[in-house]
Amino acid sequence: MPDDLENQILDLPFKGVNVRQDIISGQFVNKDKLKEFLRTVQLCDLVKLSKSIRDQIYGNHITYSRKVFINLVNLCKDSCSYCTYKKEPNEFGAVMLRPSQAIAIAEAGKRAGCTEALIVTGERPETKYIEAKKWMNDLGFASLTELISDLSEKILVKTGLLPHTNAGSLVKKEMSMLKSTNVSLGMMLENASERLLERGQVHANASSKIPKVRLKSIISAGELKIPITTGLLIGIGETFEEVIDSLILIKDLNTKYGHIQEVIIQNFLPKMGTQMEYSRSPSFSYFLRCLSSARIILGDISIQVPPNLSPRIYSKYLHAGINDWGGISPITPDFVNPECPWPTITEIANTTYKNGHILRARLPIYPKYIIDQNLNRNFVHPDLKGYIEHLVDNYGLVKEEHIKHEY
């Protein structure tokens, strides 16, 4: 932590519980003390502290990744109580793309100045649905990971867009198959609480959401030195303490492996037709407390909140310590939240600017893994270096010449 930030933290008013040294060291030896502080400190002081930490680490740059969302297959073996992404094989909206369709989307993205190809699937659809297995086998693949690996390579070669796959809780062997074609991988932890698997809770019918399974995937990515994006879904029946426990676990794993590039703090939105249709979204103050706590615990790990899930108020998250808006697509919908269109990149740039920051485009691999020689050597597969270096400036951010402005 920079010296001036240390001094700033030492100067801040801490009422009641004093956790200054824990925050400065990033090692939360007394977790109960930290929880008490984060739960009881005035929200305005918490927000001020998280903003100070963000300002010191990220300056006035706020980033986003210009992407296409390739919804490869949206069948899924699990059922989470809040999800409308998952479809049944004969349901309207069910998708099993041919590689040529996926590549056509990436090519359209290239024309629109995108640099990320986000490839998303449901959780192991081929293990539940004969239709998904047949689709995969007919395309000539024995496993979904083989298919994604082949598709990722084609996208890279034909378009130069950098693949970032979120196919749920992959095992180590599957992740290693993707390392040479995917600059990073994604998988939401959601929450580390086993309680959310109990009968009546959100993950009762989602064995892939067993926290141990998800944490094992995150550990595997660390052992393989693959940068990973994870995140928490806030407002799904968890307690504030469970949010803090989850954040500390993420922080500890990053301290050990250095591979958690980004944490998404996502607000739950009730969706029609789901079991949680009548549940409430998290209150603004609770969400802000979780978000500020995330910055205080995670330190220099990137924190993003999706702007399309809070269209009228997303600028307020800039004051609570975020440094990134996540992937934004100028041409494809957010297939996980299709009812929430992304604001245009111009609107996000203007909102960011009005709040004192400059919007910069980043790749789906964060700058530190590109410009830090040590991280670059360890976390970037040699086959990907040329594609990455072609796109970035000295800060590891996307060169202006690759960006297509909408103004």
Ligand code: SF4
């Ligand atoms: S695992 Fe993912 S795709 Fe499947 S039901 Fe849960 S949230 Fe939806």
